[in-house]
Amino acid sequence: MQKAVSPPRVKRGTTRMFESDLLERLSHVHPLVPAFLYLPVVIAALAVAIFVKNVGWGTVLWQTFAGYLLWTLFEYWLHRLMFHMPVVGPKTARIQFLIHGVHHDYPWDETRLVIPPAASLVLCVLTYLAFRAALGPDAMYAPFAGFVLGYVVYDETHWYVHAFKPTTRFGRWLRREHFLHHFKEPTTRFGVSCPWLDYVFGTRGTPVGPRDVSTDNGADAAVERAS
16 A cells, blocks of 8 residues: 655746756647647558558557557556656655656646657657567557557646646546645546556545545645536
């Protein structure tokens, strides 16, 4: 069982992450950038699979879905193990702050709700090479498309649940689960776009009502708004 950790006091606005003006600018990104950058990659990969590699439509569909499912596992474990890495000293504290801690400290900063292109482009290239090495140049494209599509869904879902108030029951559930991760139990609920994986891996946390969240950092109001 994971030890409960008290969520930090959250802050409005933003903060400076880097001394370098260039790095600081690169750390701010419009939330729609992942969709504009990577949906064309998804379409291109599917086009290669169908029209160049002559993969059948049925095969493309299940391979794309398999790639998406692989992304959800990657998302969950990346969030759980890397984004919430154990902090054992000032160096790991700095690393954790740069990759995720800043978002927990400033969860309303809409310019830091998605992965900056400077990082995501490197990850995309590495992912392409990994799929090519694992599946070969003929079978890789549809699973790769599904994986990249999963990433886009993740980043845009993350933006949506922070910046908007969903009107559907499913959307409200996604938002509430993520806000409970932020403001109540940060060692639980690691699946942002795939919260069902928290049921699978036992990190669902304690079911709580919106008025059971009693903190002095605005979390109670945030979780209640997610209901």
